[in-house]
Amino acid sequence: MNKAGRICALDGHFTVGNGVEMMMPSCAERAVYGLWTDGDAVYADTEEKANSVADVIDSLGFTAVTGLYQKDEDERDGCVDERTGWWYVEIG
Numbered sequence: 001m002n003k004a005g006r007i008c009a010l011d012g013h014f015t016v017g018n019g020v021e022m023m024m025p026s027c028a029e030r031a032v033y034g035l036w037t038d039g040d041a042v043y044a045d046t047e048e049k050a051n052s053v054a055d056v057i058d059s060l061g062f063t064a065v066t067g068l069y070q071k072d073e074d075e076r077d078g079c080v081d082e083r084t085g086w087w088y089v090e091i092g
């Protein structure tokens with residue numbers, strides 16, 4: 001289980017659009033190949049993986065936005081959580 005107490009499995013759904021859906025774990029602890037989702041974004045453990053996911057989303061005609069939840073910024077802002085240190089991919 002993750003910190004929120006939910007069981008993590010391949011129960012995460014990230015909808016790209018037009019019925020295209022990516023399924024992956026819904027928590028960082030159970031990331032598969034370094035990927036997981038909370039339904040709002042896909043999270044990757046490396047920039048290369050985030051860019052690969054973004055390329056797939058872009059190829060479907062959508063615009064992907066990538067970034068990094070930086071540990072030092074999250075610590076300074078007091079918002080360290082399971083996303084800290086992970087690259088994110090969102091639809092812009």
